Amino acid sequence: MATTVGAAPTALDEKARRTRDLLASFYNTDSAAAGATAASPARPSPTAATASPLESINSTSFNPDVYMDVLVQQSNLEALLQRHVKMAAEIKNLDTDLQMLVYENYNKFISATDTIKRMKTNIAGMETNMEQLLSKITSVQSRSDTVNTSLFNKRENIEKLHRTRNLLRKVQFIYDLPTRLNKCIKAEAYADAVRFFTGAKPIFEAYGDTSFQDCKKASEEAMDLVIQQLQAKLYSDSEPIEARAEAVVLLKQLNFPVDNLKSNLLEKLEDCLLNLQTEPTQASVGDISKTFRAYLIIFPDSESRLIELAHALFTNRYETVREALKERIPSTDLLAMLRGLWEDATAIDEVISEAALPAFSLETTRDIIKQHIATAFLHLQTEISDVLVTHSTSNEKLEESQLQTAMEKSKIKVSQGCIDLLQEFRHLIDGNTELLVKLKDLIIDWVQEGFQDFFQKLDGHFHLLSGRSTGFSQESSTVDFVQIDKVPTVLVLMLAQLCVFIEQTTIPKVTEDLADSFSGGGARSSEYGPPFVPGEICRLYRSSGEKFLQHYINIKTQKISKLLNKRFSTPVWLKHKEPREVNMFVDLLLLEFNGVVSEVKQILPGLIRRHRHSDSTGSTTSSRSNPMREDMLNRSNTNRSRSQFLENHLAKLFEQKMEIFTKLEYTQESVISTVLKLCLKSLQEIVRLQTFNRSGFQQIQLDMEFLKSSLKEFIDDEAAISFLLKEVNNAAHERCLDPIPLEAPILDKLINAKLAKIKEQSANM
Incomplete structure (x- = not known):
């Protein structure tokens, strides 16, 4: 029994030791240390002595007896039962973990075993x-030595x-070599010829x-020919730039001295660039870029000269565009030319950026x-001027509808010219190219x-065009007569x-x-104000329109006044005969006035408008219905003259004050009335400079009475004209020396005779 009991703890200890070894291998602990601990369990380690026995179960110095x-x-x-259940688990x-560890590494163990076998x-x-192998190597070495x-x-x-053979x-x-060089010349293999000659040059x-x-x-003569051929190829326009560079x-x-070649080639390049077309193709621009690149490679010190040539090229091409601007060209065509030049400048700038061609x-x-x-x-200003001058200078030959069409x-x-310009300029800012984007604000300001x-x-x-300076005063009525004759009056009115x-x-x-x-802009300085001020322009043209209208009236008035002055200065009014018909100056006045109308x-x-003002004012009193004037005809010449003079002055004192010159307006009525009033006022001043006999005074009376009836169809301010x-x-x-007026029946008879004559002439026409 004792033996059985003693054997059981021994088997249990062996199993526990094996388990500890597996755990040690699983936790990568030192197996030697574990074995040493197992061999001498009676010697506890310092760690075990200091650590708690219950906490040292996983250590290498674990003592199960002390633990229990x-x-x-x-x-x-x-x-204890709970501890047992927990420890068993x-x-x-x-x-289980150990079995999995062994199972996972089993294939590796088998493979390692097979490899070792x-x-x-x-x-x-x-x-x-x-x-x-060693014996064979020894044999080879002995034979090599032999x-x-x-x-x-x-x-x-x-x-x-061998050296002699190489020398031979x-x-x-x-x-x-001479024969080889001649063959290379015939085959145009100049690179091989140069290579052969340079190889033989040390021996020569x-x-x-x-x-x-x-x-x-003989070789030098052949190479002279090669040099000539290379120079000819260099100067040949048909050769590509790569062949020239080679x-x-x-x-x-x-x-060979290439400095002279450089100057000659640069001159040739300059001539070639100057002979380019105004709008070169992309291929020619590409050739220029290749040429510049090749020149920079061949002649590195020619960069400054190439920059000058590039600037000269683009200056010449841009100058061609400037010449084209003298004739009006569409904005689309201009943009196409400028866009092509910009692309060309960008392409050449990739080769010689120091030229700063894009800038x-x-x-x-x-x-x-x-x-x-x-x-x-x-151009628009010129076109407007041409339209005005062309139609205004030939207005006498134009019918009414044609002159209206000209206006x-x-x-x-x-x-439409302004609208077309805006449409043209819109193309300049609608483009999305880099060039137009940079200039957009400036273009808006320029427009x-x-x-x-x-x-x-x-x-x-x-x-x-009107024959007057911009400083012409609206109130001024003095215009040179020669200048008036040269300026078409209808042009001033237009x-x-x-x-x-x-x-x-x-x-x-x-x-x-x-x-x-064209909103935006702002490239110009703010101190100059906005570029376009419509209010200022409107005020300018309002003022100019008033000046032109006044100028037209002055021209017409002074032209008629000049004619009246000439007609009144010619006859001798002191010897004027008894009036028998309306004076010729009245016909001329009506003719000129019809032209104005x-x-x-x-x-x-x-x-x-046909306004008929009342004749109740003192200014419209007719000489034919004035009983005072009829009574004066029965008096003596002296008494009648004195009485008439007093009557006129007394009538002025009691007449209604009348505004003769009203504000000028852009209407037919206003302009016609103003011209007629100024002409009659001028006629009054001309009459004051003359001296009349009785017949002369009666002639003026007849003429004024006829004008009174003839001007009614032209004016709306009848009262002012009558005045x-x-x-x-x-x-x-x-x-007048003897101011006896004509009797009313005689006055009516003469006026009716004139009207009948005018009617007869109109019927014959």
């Missing part, structure tokens, strides 16, 4: 083979013969004056576009400034109406389009 004693002392039965888990099999006969010993005496002779080959090459330098003198001379490289290898092109393009905008405005054409030319300057210059040109049209229609339309398509009706708006006619009659009365 401590566990029994510190735990009751229930705690841990042991089971460790066994194969190694043993393969190495079995290796020692025998190595011994055989050969070296037998050939040692002949080796020096063989090497000497070189000598043969030297003697065959050493022995060329003795043994190989003839060969050297020719220069070969000439350099022959130590040069940008600056030049800026000036060209600005010039294009200014030229477009100048409409002038308006259309101004309005706005251009319209401001255009309208100002157009106004100045209108003043020039300019006045055109100014109104520009102010009321064109400028608002241009302002609207500028706001839609015809022009005004074709240019200005509005119809002539002015009466003033003329009164002026003649004052300047």
Whole structure:
């Protein structure tokens, strides 16, 4: 029994030891240390002595007896059972993990075993083979020593013969060199010829004056021909730039002086660039880029000269564009040319960036576009002027509808011309190229400034066409008579109406389009203010229109006044005969006035109104119905003259004050009335400078009475005209020595006779 009990703890200890070894291998602990601990369990380690027995179960110095004693002392039965269950579970888990570890590495163990077996099999006969190899190497070495010993005496002779053979080959090459060079020349293999000659050159330098003198001379003659051929290829326009570059490289290898070639080639390149077309193809620009690149490679010190040539090339091409601007060209065509030049400059800039061609092109393009905008405005101004001058100088041959058409054409030319310009300029800012994006703000400012300057210059040109300076005063009525004769009066009237049209229609339309398509800008300094100020332009044309209208009235008035002055100065009024019909100056006055009416009706708006003012005012009192004047006819000449003079002065005192010159308006009625009033006022002043006898005074009376009835169809201010006619009659009365008027029946008879004559002439026409 005791034996059985003693054997059981021994088997248990063996199993526990094996388990600990497995755990030690699983946890990578030192097996030697574990074995030492197992062999001497009675010697506890310092760590075990200091550590708690319950915590040292996983250490190498674990003592199960101490562990059990401590566990029994510190735990009751229930705690021991729980510890047992927990430890059994841990042991089971460790066994499972160990089995998995062995299973996972089983294939590796089998593979390692098979490899070891194969190694043993393969190495079995290796020692025998190595011994055989060693014996063979020894045999080869002995035979090599035998050969070296037998050939040692002949080796020096063989090497000497080999050197001699190489020398003979070189000598043969030297003697065959002229023939080889000639073959290369015929085949145009100049690179091979240069290579052969440069290879033989050291021998010629050493022995060329003795043994190989003839060969050297023949070879040099052949190379002279090669040099000539290379120079010809270099200067040939048909050769590609790569072939020319190769020719220069070969000439350099022959130590040929290329400085002269460089200057000649650069001059040739300059001539070639100057002869380029205005719009070169992309291929030609590519050739230029290749040429510049090749020149930089061949002549590195020619960069400054190439930069000058590049600038000269683009300066010439941009100058061609400037010349084209003198004739008006569409913006699309201009942009196509500028875009091509920009792309060419960018391409060449990749080769010689030091030339700064893009910056040069940008600056030049800026000036060209600005010039294009200014030229477009100048052409529009010229076209407007041509339309005005062409139709106004031939207005006498035009019918009423044709002159109205001419006026409409002038308006259309101004309005549509501005719209067309805006459409043209819109192409300049709609492009998305790098060039236009950089200049967009400047272009917007230039367009706005251009319209401001255009309208100002157009106004100045209108003043020039009208024969007056811009400083002409509206109140001034003094115009040189020679100048009046040269200026078409209808042109002045058309300019006045055109100014109104520009102010009321064109400028608002241009302002609207500028706001839609040309807003922004801001490239110019803010101290100069906005580029386009429509309010300022409107005020300018409003003022100019008023001046032109006043100028037209002055021209017409002074022309008629000049005619009246001439007619009144010719006869001797003191010897005038009794009036028998209306004076000729009345017909001339009506003829000139009909011309004014015809022009005004074709240019200005509005119809002539037929207003009949009351004759109750003192200014419209008819001489034929005045009983005071009939009573005066029965008196003596002296009494009648004195009484008439007093009557006129008394009538002026009690007459209603009348406004003769009203504000001038852009209507037919206003212009016609103003011209007629000024003419009658001028006639009054002319009459005051004359002295009349009775017949002369009666002639003036007859003429004024006829004008009173004839002018009714032209004017709406009948009262003012009647007043002015009466003033003329009164002026003649004052300047008459015997102011006895015609009797009413005689006056009516003469007027009716004149009217009948006019009617008869109209019927015959």
